[in-house]
Amino acid sequence: MxxxxxxxxxxxxxxxxxxxxxxxxxxxxxxxxxxxxxxxxxxxxxxxxxxxxxxxxxxxxxxxxxxxxxxxxxxxxxxxxxxxxxxxxxxxxxxxxxxxxxxxxxxxxxxxxxxxxxxxxxxxxxxxxxxxxxxxxxxxxxxxxxxxxxxxxxxxxxxxxxxxxxxxxxxxxxxxxxxxxxxxxxxxxLASWRANVTWTGYGAHAALSPWQGRNALDGFVSAYTMTALYRQQMRPDERIHHVIVDGSGMIPNQIPDYIRAVWGARASTLESRSRLVDQVYDIVEASAKATNTSVDLVPFQDYWNxxxxxxxxxxxxxxxxxxxxxxxxxxxxxxxxxxxxxxxxxxxxxxxxxxxxxxxxxxxxxxxxxxxxxxxxxxxxxxxxxxxxxxxxxxxxxxxxxxxxxxxxxxxxxxxxxxxxxxxxxxxxxx
Ligand SMILES: [Zn+2]
Ligand SMILES: [Zn+2]
CATH class of the missing domain: 3.40.630.10 (Zn peptidases)
Structure with a gap:
C-alpha cells in the first residue's frame, strides 16, 4: 500500500x-x-x-x-x-x-x-x-x-x-x-456504534420492603463501573461512553424500576469495534445477572471508519x-x-x-x-x-x-x- x-x-x-x-x-x-x-x-x-x-x-x-x-x-x-x-x-x-x-x-x-x-x-x-x-x-x-x-x-x-x-x-x-x-x-x-440499553427492575418501598425490589439503577451503575474498569485495558484508539437518557427514579425511598441509557463504542476499524461491542454485550448482560434485573440492548447507529x-x-x-x-x-x-x-x-x-x-x-x-x-x-x-x-x-x-x-x-x-x-x-x- x-x-x-x-x-x-x-x-x-x-x-x-x-x-x-x-x-x-x-x-x-x-x-x-x-x-x-x-x-x-x-x-x-x-x-x-x-x-x-x-x-x-x-x-x-x-x-x-x-x-x-x-x-x-x-x-x-x-x-x-x-x-x-x-x-x-x-x-x-x-x-x-x-x-x-x-x-x-x-x-x-x-x-x-x-x-x-x-x-x-x-x-x-x-x-x-x-x-x-x-x-x-x-x-x-x-x-x-x-x-x-x-x-x-x-x-x-x-x-x-x-x-x-x-x-x-x-x-x-x-x-x-x-x-x-x-x-x-x-x-x-473512528467507526462508531450506539445502542439504547434499558434495564427493567421492580419498584418497591426502599425502607419498608427493599427485598421485594429489583434495582434498575444498580443495573446501570454496575455496567458503568465494569466499563470504567475495562477502559484500563482498551487501546488508545478505542472509546466507550454512555449517558442516562431516561430513568423513573424521582424519590429516594422507591427502588428504581426503569433506566434507559445510550451506550457508544468506537474504534479505528470495523473489526476492532466489533470486539469492543462484544465486550459491551458481556458487560450489560453481567450487570443484569448481578442485579436481578432484565436488560434490553438495541443498536441504532453504525458509522464506519x-x-x-x-x-x-x-x-x-x-x-x-x-x-x-x-x-x-x-x-x-x-x-x-x-x-x-x-x-x-x-x-x-x-x-x-x-x-x-x-x-x-x-x-x-x-x-x-x-x-x-x-x-x-x-x-x-x-x-x-x-x-x-x-x-x-x-x-x-x-x-x-x-x-x-x-x-x-x-x-x-x-x-x-x-x-x-x-x-x-x-x-x-x-x-
Ligand atoms: Zn458533532
Ligand atoms: Zn459535526
Whole structure:
C-alpha cells in the first residue's frame, strides 16, 4: 500500500507543476462567484444558526437552503432520497465526471449549533456555486451535485441516503467541518456504534420492603463501573461512553424500576469495534445477572471508519496553501497548519461521522477548519463561535478550497483515476 501511495503522490506532485496555471485560470472566477454571493450565504448561515433543528427535524434549514439553491439556478429535488429533510441540487453541462459535496445542517439537542453544521451547510453551497461557475462559464465539462444530508448527529442521514442510491453516480464526495484547527483529512475517523440499553427492575418501598425490589439503577451503575474498569485495558484508539437518557427514579425511598441509557463504542476499524461491542454485550448482560434485573440492548447507529484518500487530501492541502496559506493571513496565522502527514502522526481525528460510510462507497474526504476561540465541539461556547462573522469567513475559505479540489476531479482525468485506484486498494485491504 505504502509504495503505491508514495508513487501516486509523486505523479500528482509532478503533474501539479504543469497544471498550476490551468488551475489558476479557474480560481479567480470561481472565488469571485462565491464572493459575489457572500451576503446571501452569510444570511443563510445566520438563518440556520438562529433556528437550530435536531436530527430529521431540519425543516426550516431544508426550506431556506433549497429556495436559495433554486434561485442560484440549480436543479433542486426537495425531500430527496426518501428523507423529508434531505435534498439534491445539481448543475450539469452534459458529459464528464460528477463531483459531489455534502451540506449538513442539524443541531444538537439543547445547545444549538454546538458542532457548527450551519457552517458546513454554507461551505457546501459555496463550493457548489464555485464549481457551477466553472461549468457554466469556463468550458469545464461535468456535473456538480450538492447533497443536503440531515441528521449527522446520531441519526445517520447519509446511511439512509446511501441505501437510497444518493452516491451511486458520483465520482467523489467532499465536505468540510468546523473545529479548532485546519486539517485535510488524511487521517481516518473512528467507526462508531450506539445502542439504547434499558434495564427493567421492580419498584418497591426502599425502607419498608427493599427485598421485594429489583434495582434498575444498580443495573446501570454496575455496567458503568465494569466499563470504567475495562477502559484500563482498551487501546488508545478505542472509546466507550454512555449517558442516562431516561430513568423513573424521582424519590429516594422507591427502588428504581426503569433506566434507559445510550451506550457508544468506537474504534479505528470495523473489526476492532466489533470486539469492543462484544465486550459491551458481556458487560450489560453481567450487570443484569448481578442485579436481578432484565436488560434490553438495541443498536441504532453504525458509522464506519473513514477510508482516507491521500490524493484528495493532498490536493485539498495544496489548494489551501496555494490560495489561502494561513501563515500569510494575519487573521488565521495563529492556527495550526499541519501537513496532512502530521495528521497521521498525531493519531488523526477520534470523532466519527456517517461520511465514513460514504467513504466506503466513493473516494471521500471531510476536511476541517478552525473558527477561533478554544471551546471544543459539542460545548456551548462552540455554539457562540459558530455564529460569528469570522467563522463564516473560515467556512468560505474551506468552501473555495473544496470547489478547487472538485474542479481538479472534473478537469484532470489522471487525478480522477488516481483517487479511485487508491480507494480500490484501501477498501479492498479492509474487507
Ligand atoms: Zn458533532
Ligand atoms: Zn459535526
Amino acid at each position: 505504502t509504495a503505491l501511495l508514495k508513487y501516486s503522490w509523486l505523479c500528482l506532485a509532478s503533474g501539479m507543476l504543469v497544471q498550476a496555471n490551468c488551475q489558476d485560470s479557474f480560481a479567480r472566477p470561481v472565488f469571485a462567484a462565491i464572493d459575489k454571493n457572500d451576503d446571501g450565504l452569510r444570511a443563510l448561515n445566520r438563518e440556520i444558526w438562529e433556528n437550530p433543528e435536531t436530527a430529521f427535524q431540519e425543516f426550516h434549514a431544508h426550506k431556506v437552503l433549497t429556495d436559495y439553491l433554486e434561485e442560484q439556478g440549480f436543479n433542486v429535488t426537495r425531500n430527496a432520497h426518501g428523507l423529508e429533510t434531505s435534498f439534491r441540487a445539481e448543475y450539469s453541462n452534459g458529459g464528464g465526471r460528477t463531483v459531489s459535496f455534502n451540506s449538513e445542517y442539524d443541531a444538537l439537542p439543547g445547545i444549538g449549533h454546538a458542532c457548527g453544521h450551519n457552517l458546513i451547510a454554507v461551505a457546501g453551497v459555496g463550493a457548489a456555486i464555485g464549481v457551477k461557475e466553472a461549468l457554466e462559464n469556463h468550458n469545464l465539462k461535468g456535473r456538480v451535485v450538492l447533497l443536503g444530508t440531515p441528521a449527522e448527529e446520531g441519526g445517520g442521514g447519509k446511511i439512509k441516503m446511501l441505501e437510497a442510491g444518493a452516491y451511486d453516480d458520483v465520482d467523489c464526495s467532499l465536505m468540510t467541518h468546523p473545529g479548532n484547527s485546519w486539517y485535510s483529512n488524511y487521517a481516518p475517523s 473513514l477510508v482516507p484518500n491521500q490524493a484528495l487530501s493532498y490536493q485539498y492541502y495544496h489548494n489551501h496553501m496555494t490560495y489561502f496559506d494561513p501563515t500569510k493571513n494575519n487573521a488565521t496565522a495563529g492556527f495550526q497548519n499541519d501537513h496532512p502527514d502530521k495528521e497521521i502522526e498525531s493519531g488523526g481525528a477520534a470523532a466519527s461521522s456517517d461520511q465514513g460510510n460514504v467513504s466506503w462507497k466513493v473516494p471521500a474526504i471531510q476536511t476541517g477548519f478552525p473558527i477561533g476561540g478554544s471551546a471544543p465541539n459539542h460545548n456551548s461556547g462552540f455554539t457562540e463561535l459558530a455564529g460569528t462573522d469570522f467563522a463564516h469567513r473560515q467556512a468560505m475559505i474551506s468552501g473555495k478550497t473544496l470547489a478547487m479540489t472538485g474542479i481538479e476531479v472534473l478537469r484532470n482525468e489522471t487525478f480522477a483515476k488516481l483517487i479511485w485506484e487508491e480507494w480500490r486498494e484501501l477498501v479492498g485491504s479492509q474487507q
